[in-house]
Amino acid sequence: MRYEGSIYRPPSEAHSLLIQGTVGCSWNQCVYCSMYRDKTFRVRDLDEVLADIDAAADTYGSRVSKVFVCDGDALILPMTHWEAILVRLRESFGALKRVSCYAMASNVLGKSPEELARLQQLGLSLLYLGPESGDEPTMRRIAKAPLTALEGDGRHGTPIFDAHVEAAAKAKAAGLALSAIFLLGAGGIERSEEHARGSARLATAMDPDFLAALTLTVVPGTPLADREAADRFTLPDIGGLLSELRVFVAEARPTDALFRTNHASNYLPLGGRLPRDGAAMAAAIDDALDGKIGLRPEWARGL
Numbered sequence: 001m002r003y004e005g006s007i008y009r010p011p012s013e014a015h016s017l018l019i020q021g022t023v024g025c026s027w028n029q030c031v032y033c034s035m036y037r038d039k040t041f042r043v044r045d046l047d048e049v050l051a052d053i054d055a056a057a058d059t060y061g062s063r064v065s066k067v068f069v070c071d072g073d074a075l076i077l078p079m080t081h082w083e084a085i086l087v088r089l090r091e092s093f094g095a096l097k098r099v100s101c102y103a104m105a106s107n108v109l110g111k112s113p114e115e116l117a118r119l120q121q122l123g124l125s126l127l128y129l130g131p132e133s134g135d136e137p138t139m140r141r142i143a144k145a146p147l148t149a150l151e152g153d154g155r156h157g158t159p160i161f162d163a164h165v166e167a168a169a170k171a172k173a174a175g176l177a178l179s180a181i182f183l184l185g186a187g188g189i190e191r192s193e194e195h196a197r198g199s200a201r202l203a204t205a206m207d208p209d210f211l212a213a214l215t216l217t218v219v220p221g222t223p224l225a226d227r228e229a230a231d232r233f234t235l236p237d238i239g240g241l242l243s244e245l246r247v248f249v250a251e252a253r254p255t256d257a258l259f260r261t262n263h264a265s266n267y268l269p270l271g272g273r274l275p276r277d278g279a280a281m282a283a284a285i286d287d288a289l290d291g292k293i294g295l296r297p298e299w300a301r302g303l
C-alpha cells in the first residue's frame with residue numbers, strides 16, 4: 001500500500017484496511033495537534049486511491065471487513081471521490097461491514113442531508129468527530145474549528161459547541177453512526193473543571209454511539225508547546241486529569257454510548273456504557289486516585 005507521511009487511525013480501527021483519500025488535514029490549526037503539520041493538505045488523485053483499493057483487494061481480499069479512510073478530515077472529500085471510493089470498496093471486499101473516517105463538524109455541515117444520506121447508502125457507516133472539549137472558551141483556545149466561518153454562518157454565543165451538536169444531529173439523521181472524542185487536559189489547569197463539565201454536556205447533546213477520552217500530551221513544535229513554555233498553559237497533573245475523567249463519566253448522559261479510554265495516551269484504561277456504567281467507572285477512578293488501581297506508566301503511554 002502507498003501511504004504519504006505518517007498515518008493515524010483510532011484504536012478501534014486497529015484491524016481495518018487504511019485507505020488514504022486525502023493527505024493531511026484541511027484545517028491543521030488545532031494548537032495541540034502535531035499529526036499533519038508536516039503535510040500540506042490535498043485531495044489525493046482519485047485514480048491513485050482506486051488503484052490502492054485494487055491492490056489491497058488483490059492482497060487481502062475477503063479478509064477485509066473494515067476500512068478506515070485517512071487522513072485527518074477525510075469527510076471533506078468531494079462527493080465524486082466518495083462515491084467512487086465507496087462503490088469500489090463494496091465491489092472489492094465481499095465481507096465489508098464498515099467504512100469510517102475522521103470528520104470535523106464543518107465537514108459534516110458542508111455536506112447536504114441528501115449527500116450524507118447518499119454516502120450512508122453507499123456504505124459509509126461511522127464518523128469520528130473530535131470536539132475535544134465542550135467548554136467554548138477551551139474550544140476557542142485550542143482552535144477547534146474555523147470560528148470566523150461559523151460566526152459568518154450566523155452562529156453566535158457558543159458557535160463551536162453548537163456546530164458540533166448540529167453536525168452530530170445531521171450525521172445521525174443520515175443514518176451515520178458517530179464516535180465523539182474528548183481530550184482530558186485540553187482546558188489546562190485554568191479551565192479544568194469547566195472543560196470536564198462542558199465535555200460531559202456536549203457528549204450528552206451530541207448523543208453519539210461511541211465515546212472516547214484521550215489524554216493531552218504537549219508535543220514539542222506545536223503552538224501549545226510554545227504557550228506552555230511561556231507559562232500560558234499548564235497541563236493538569238495525573239490526579240487532575242483523572243478528576244476530569246471522573247466528572248465526565250459521572251455527568252455525561254448520552255442515550256446509550258459505548259465509552260472507552262483505551263487510547264495509549266490514557267493513564268487509566270476504562271470501558272463501559274454511558275450512562276449505565278457511569279457510577280461504576282467513577283468508582284474505579286476513585287480507586288485509581290486512592291492508589292488502589294495501578295496506572296499506565298509514563299513509558300508505556302503514546303500519542
Ligand code: SF4
Pocket residue numbers: 025026027028029030033034035036072073104130
Ligand atoms: S482537526 Fe484533527 S487533524 Fe486537524 S488539526 Fe485538528 S486535531 Fe489535528
